[in-house]
Amino acid sequence: MTAAAEGSQPLGLRGRQRTSLLQSEAAQGFALISPTFLYALVLLVMPILVVVAHSFWTQNYLTIDRTFTLANYRIAVTEPIYLDLLMRSLWISLLVSFFTVVLAYPIAFYISFHGGRHKGLWLFLITIPFWTSYLLRVMSWKVILGYNGVLNSGLMGLGIIKEPSTALLYNTSAVVITLTHAWAAFAILPIFVSLEKIDRSLIEAATDLGDGPLRRFLRITLPLSVPGIVSAILIVMIPTVGDFVTPKLVGGKDGVMIANAIQALFGKGANWPLGAALSVTTMLVVTAMAASTVLIIRSAARLAR
Numbered sequence: 001m002t003a004a005a006e007g008s009q010p011l012g013l014r015g016r017q018r019t020s021l022l023q024s025e026a027a028q029g030f031a032l033i034s035p036t037f038l039y040a041l042v043l044l045v046m047p048i049l050v051v052v053a054h055s056f057w058t059q060n061y062l063t064i065d066r067t068f069t070l071a072n073y074r075i076a077v078t079e080p081i082y083l084d085l086l087m088r089s090l091w092i093s094l095l096v097s098f099f100t101v102v103l104a105y106p107i108a109f110y111i112s113f114h115g116g117r118h119k120g121l122w123l124f125l126i127t128i129p130f131w132t133s134y135l136l137r138v139m140s141w142k143v144i145l146g147y148n149g150v151l152n153s154g155l156m157g158l159g160i161i162k163e164p165s166t167a168l169l170y171n172t173s174a175v176v177i178t179l180t181h182a183w184a185a186f187a188i189l190p191i192f193v194s195l196e197k198i199d200r201s202l203i204e205a206a207t208d209l210g211d212g213p214l215r216r217f218l219r220i221t222l223p224l225s226v227p228g229i230v231s232a233i234l235i236v237m238i239p240t241v242g243d244f245v246t247p248k249l250v251g252g253k254d255g256v257m258i259a260n261a262i263q264a265l266f267g268k269g270a271n272w273p274l275g276a277a278l279s280v281t282t283m284l285v286v287t288a289m290a291a292s293t294v295l296i297i298r299s300a301a302r303l304a305r
Contacts, residue, residue: 054276072277082261082278089257090289092172093240096179097233104187104232112195126185134182138249141178145169170252178246187232194228226301230294241286258282
């Protein structure tokens with residue numbers, strides 16, 4: 001009888017531990033997010049795996065040869081035209097990220113520190129351009145920067161130029177301007193959230209100790225808002241590398257990016273394996289560039305402190 005009781009005690013203890021584990025907040029939280037996680041896993045990871053698999057195959061006209069090969073990656077990393085497009089795409093994404101954050105930060109700063117009870121209204125107004133389609137916003141810049149567009153007409157009306165300029169459209173600058181406008185709101189919001197989290201008593205303490213506005217900004221506001229800046233840069237940088245609509249509409253031959261080549265290979269080029277290899281290569285390069293950017297910004301923020 002005693003032996004039976006002693007044998008059943010560990011089983012009862014294990015049962016209570018198992019029940020306690022199932023009733024824990026961690027288990028309940030995992031059970032809550034697991035359907036969404038699996039759904040996201042299927043929709044996000046599976047397409048990437050399909051693209052990676054295609055990158056190791058070969059296209060023979062209308063059929064796919066599934067024999068393993070690295071020939072597509074050799075072309076992707078050695079062909080000058082693809083390297084040039086990739087470098088141009090990375091450069092454009094860096095420029096767009098820089099100008100977007102530079103323009104977004106003052107707006108987010110004003111809303112956070114001077115918006116008062118109208119902060120919600122300001123954030124609402126920022127989202128108004130997104131009520132229209134992305135294609136329509138890109139086309140509006142084509143109208144503004146065109147040969148007979150708004151900007152040329154305004155400059156001619158002011159007497160600054162005598163005839164319309166052709167240097168405003170169908171180049172890298174047009175792509176940078178259009179993408180900067182298109183992603184501005186996505187940079188404002190994370191910076192605003194980061195600024196909102198700053199303890200205002202720190203700024204008051206710096207004021208009491210004699211720091212001026214510029215010194216308070218450089219020593220307190222800017223370092224503490226670095227997470228928002230990093231988030232804004234990543235949010236803008238990663239999608240712009242893969243944009244092919246904007247370069248096609250306003251970039252011309254000087255604004256073509258790597259995504260246009262990938263889109264052509266999956267379309268008229270009918271070479272899915274090479275397009276997949278270019279996609280995977282671009283993803284790896286962008287990941288490395290994003291990680292390097294984060295490390296550089298965080299290191300600079302630590303040195304500034």
